[in-house]
Amino acid sequence: MELVHSGKVRDVYVDGEDVILVASDRVSVYDVVLPTPIPDKGKILTQLSLWWFDKLSDLVPNHIVSGTDVPAEWAGRAVRCRRLKMIEVECIARGYLAGLGLREYEASGAVSGVPLPTGLLEGSRLPQPIFTPTTKSAPGVGVHDEFITFDDVVSDVGADVAADLRRITLEVYRRGAAIAAEQGVVIADTKLEFGWAPDGTLVLGDELLTSDSSRFWPADDWKPGRPQFAFDKQFVRDWAAGTGWDKKPPAPNVPEEIVEATRARYIEVYERITGERW
Structure with a gap:
């Protein structure tokens, strides 16, 4: 695979006919990536996206090929997609x-x-x-x-x-x-x-x-x-x-209590919307 783009949150790899989108735990505000990651953020974003893509697939075609056919080291935080x-x-x-x-x-x-x-x-x-x-x-x-x-x-x-x-x-x-x-x-x-x-x-x-x-x-x-x-x-x-x-x-470091509170909010809304425990 070839890394073709590293964005504020996601890294994009080309894998044959497909691309692999890998969601990191990075967080950006005001178009600047903060130096402190939010643990599990990439996985929460990926799994919530996959849930919504499935729920709304009748409205518009989406780019998802697979949420599981990805390299093991990125399991849960990556999706295989069509190239667009x-x-x-x-x-x-x-x-x-x-x-x-x-x-x-x-x-x-x-x-x-x-x-x-x-x-x-x-x-x-x-x-x-x-x-x-x-x-x-x-x-x-x-x-x-x-x-x-x-x-x-x-x-x-x-x-x-x-x-x-x-x-x-x-x-x-x-x-x-x-x-x-x-x-x-x-x-x-x-x-x-x-x-x-x-x-x-x-x-x-x-x-x-x-x-x-x-x-x-x-x-x-x-x-x-x-x-x-x-x-x-x-x-x-x-x-x-x-x-x-x-x-x-450079952006300031994020205090531990802000990191923990942010992670908790991401998890809570995931659980509320999907009805599934994180």
């Missing part, structure tokens, strides 16, 4: 107002060109889920993703493909949010990535509805107008922001 030509758009669905979406709304009253009602607060539920694509920042250059409009996506990939990306992203979000809601979990937003299979099929790739790609909140604690309890890496972002760090490398 990735589309250079981050496809984000938002059902609630948080993070960069909240900041964009406060500045312009809209997110990715989608106008929203006045008077919304942090954590507010939107009238309906919206598609808010962003650019994909180049690895290692420290450039944050930026919001683009649906028309920008049309210019990049064409009207038909853009419509498919929006439709599928929102369908996946709605189905996933409904399933999670039955288990007392709010999915505030999520990021999806798509690519082209060799036969021209549009395929869902990367990870799916994990604590790295989504905001998860406990439904019984949700209350607009304040920060929400996070089952995702927002907890680490908030810690990092409170240290006074300038968000540039």
Whole structure:
């Protein structure tokens, strides 16, 4: 196998016709990898992704070939996938107002060109889920993703493909949010990535509805107008922001209590959503 890419969290190897995606225990915030890993994080992300890919396979083809046919040293944290030509758009669905979406709304009253009602607060539920694509920042250059409009996506990939990306992203979000809601979990937003299979099929790739790609909140604690309890890496972002760090490398070491609390939150949301013990 050949290592062809080492990202902030995943390493990508080519193995014949397939690729092997290996999820590490690394955690990144503000596009910087923190020096302290979160134990079991890679396995939790991988197993939650596989659970969701199985649940949502009727909505869109996905890149999974096998969750078990991988080298033994990566068992549990790696997946064998089809090779895709990735589309250079981050496809984000938002059902609630948080993070960069909240900041964009406060500045312009809209997110990715989608106008929203006045008077919304942090954590507010939107009238309906919206598609808010962003650019994909180049690895290692420290450039944050930026919001683009649906028309920008049309210019990049064409009207038909853009419509498919929006439709599928929102369908996946709605189905996933409904399933999670039955288990007392709010999915505030999520990021999806798509690519082209060799036969021209549009395929869902990367990870799916994990604590790295989504905001998860406990439904019984949700209350607009304040920060929400996070089952995702927002907890680490908030810690990092409170240290006074300038968000540039090198990042500070993460204290043991933050590592343990983050791991516990990743495990709890996995168990809530899947109904399985970690």
